[in-house]
Amino acid sequence: MSEPTSPVRVAVVQFDPQVGIEKCVGNLRRSLELALEAVKGGANLIVLPELSNTGYFFSNRQDAFAHAEAVPDGPSVQRWIDFAREHNVYLVAGLAERDGMRLFNTGVLVGPDGFIGKYRKAHLWNLEKLWFTPGDLGFPVFDTPIGRIGLLICWDIWFPEVPRILAQQGADIICSLNNWVWTPPPLFDDAGKCMASYLTMTAAHVNNVFIAAASRIGEERGARYLGCSLIAGTNGWPIGAVASADRQEILFADVDLTSSRSAPIWNNLNDLHRDRRADLYDQMLGYTQHPCLPR
Template sequence: MVRTADEASVFPDVVVASIQMAPKVGSKAANLKRSIELIEEAAGHGAVIAVLPELANTGYVFSSRREAFELAEAVPDGESASAWIDVARRCKIHVVAGIAERVEDRLYNAAIVAGPKGYIGTYRKLHLWGDEHLFFESGDLGLPVFHTEIGRLGAVICYDGWFPEVYRLLAMRGADIVCMPTNWVPMPGQAGEHMAMANTLAMANAHSNGLNIICADRIGTERGQPFIGQSLIVGAQGWPIAGPASKDREEILYASINLKETRRARHLNAFNDVLRDRRDDIYDPMLGTGWPLPRH
């Protein structure tokens, strides 16, 4: 597709990065140091968004709520959040990073969003998985869409991606790019060379909603729990544009996204648009009725 100079300046291509790494539970200082090294590497390759895994600074498999509480920290003023905000400013990059957030006596599985101008916002995981129920509260901030100079960003975390309503509501609220910090684990029937179920879900939801989705998974085994890697970046037409990554190595995936092409992807042909074709006279209004659609 050929774009005019005016179109290219208004809707420039942006390079995004999915950072696949191997946090170690309890090793917060080392995990944070490694994450910053990888963010700096991504920025050096021209990325303007870098997504880290779920609970990237603490590790995932907590032995007790006490351990989770001691590793958690305030957002945006805690040590890890402050370090990620600093590297986002210094490297002129947007960072979405999974973190255990402490608010008084409550804990949240959260993601901090930071950019070149500093702290942007926080997302708290809505759908808790397994033993997470022993440590965390369900998210209470809804599905915010963060307006930035590079587009409208949404965030989800891991098991949130199993719920199509999440992606639909983000699309209805105008998101262009959804950033997913995640810690995918093996699923029943998922073995050998089969594509991860999570990858299939990301592709389907990207296509059904015209969204770019950046999935950043972790690798390794933690206290007996294996993680499957296979991070992925999916374009707004539903096809992978980078990855899947390996199952067992740290690596960074890069892809180029153009927001004008993203918004066009929702128009399947001269007659059909995946958002405007919705029969909201039939569906439950909680699936998005009532929000005005962006017109550009």
């Protein structure tokens, strides 16, 4: 696989896309304005939130269908491709994907040479289950000139298997596209972080991988989004500040992606990946469902 060009300046964009067919053009325009601001800030890799061109809260399947487009031939993906080519950057963005009669909550990765790949959200949150099909592409990692990039989307990170599988495949950085909403209270702790901030930090820490998490703000049809975007280093701690709960922001971090490929400097005897006891984990697959829940 190719060696990464490091350091890379990563930017995550936190903003407020709004649902509604008539608003999609504005959402897309706004995402590109903010991506341009990130480019001006020197970013090489820019991460936009989940469903960044459509907003999140569709009213029904028909509504979701009307917001969706083909990948990579749809208009939003084509605009993102043009942008990445024009500015010689990598861009990750979420959208509603239409594939025949099926809809997916999808993230795309595009770069200076065009479309690179897509990921379809495997773990669907709440009403998404009523319109989207669960992702059927596994957890791909894309090899690029700047490093190996994996994608996950929002509720996915509640399943530690996802960042684990991405890291086991050698991902240097995981781009995490989010519309973080309600979790069992409290929503935030005294440090102003939400539980998803900590899920991101600990997933980065135990997998020795960077995670660039772009979340959204604002409200839609009664749902409040939590912001709290962050870029976690391979040690798990945020690089710089964690974003606010309610302001449009762009976070930047200069990361040496190659550092994810070295064993973390714990000591001479431990390595987070090699220490896995895969011999004891077989039973994980034996349980597709909690044994105490109704079947």
